[in-house]
Amino acid sequence: MRWVEDRLRELADTDDQYRKFNARVVATADPATMLGVRVPRLRRLAREVSRSDGRIAFLAELPHHWYEEYLVHAFVLNETREVAQATRLLDALLPFVDNWCVCDALNPRAFHDGQAMGGRTAEALVPLAKRWMASDHTYTRRFGISILMRDLLGDDFDPTQLRQAIAADNGEHYVRMMIAWYLAEALVSHRDDALAAIALPELDPQLRRMAIRKGIESLRVPAETKDTLRRLRG
Structure with missing residues (x-):
């Protein structure tokens, strides 16, 4: 919607440094679609959109042109309270x-x-995660894995989710990168299952190294577990 784009232009940094920095960090997004609006400002704009009469129209307006429009879209979508509607x-x-930034x-x-x-x-989310993880689209697949990490590492965890x-x-x-992040997060609350998954013979060696590195870098993984990871790394 035009008013959202106008607000984005108003909220963008006046110099070009943040936009250039963001383009380097996000990497796969087209820099020409970036205006250089910082995330706290985007969250405030998302609240404006959520309270407006144009919320439904904005969420239906796809594709967007601007990278920041997609982030606002994500923040507005996140407020959805019904599973079927969110899906x-x-x-x-x-x-x-x-x-990755909009995905995450x-x-x-x-x-x-x-x-x-x-x-x-688990009954509601595991089938959704499986469906999204089967997608040929990179960031749909990444999002499916993120469901296992964000929503199912608590009481709804099952070791088969690691596989x-x-x-x-x-x-x-x-x-x-998302699989490695998930395995590293699983080390915190489900150490033995996560270590067994990282040690699986069928796990790609590069992915194993990525997961081990994420685990060792994590401030939440205990030192003893990090020692085990170093032994697995060899």
Whole structure:
């Protein structure tokens, strides 16, 4: 919508340094689509959009032109409280996502609400994660893995989920980075299962090294576990 674009231009940094920095960090997004708006300002704009009469129209307006429009879209979508609606909105948006930053910004409130899930979080989310992890689109697949990490490492964890994530490996860097991140996070709360997954013979050696590095770099992984990871690294 035009008013959103106008607001983005108003909120952009007056110099070009942040836009250039962001272009380097995000890497896969087209720098020509970046205006250079900082995330806190985008979150404030998302609240404006959410409260406006144009919320539904904005979420339906795909594809967007600006990188920052996609981030605002993600933040507005995240406020969705119904699983079915969040799923429909995600299915519409994900094919247009072309970078890790927008992908990782997606974190719908509905997926954390036990009441919205009817008390059956795993039953609701595992099939969705599997479907998204089977996508040929890099960032849809990455998002599916993120569901296992963000929403299912607590009481709804099952060791088979680690193998599901590993099976999503298609050799693409941004997919592997999410799998490695997930395995490293699993080390915190499910140490033995995560170590067993990292040691699986069928795990690609590069992915194993990535997961080990993430685990060793993590401030949340205990020193004893890091020693085990170093031995696995060889």
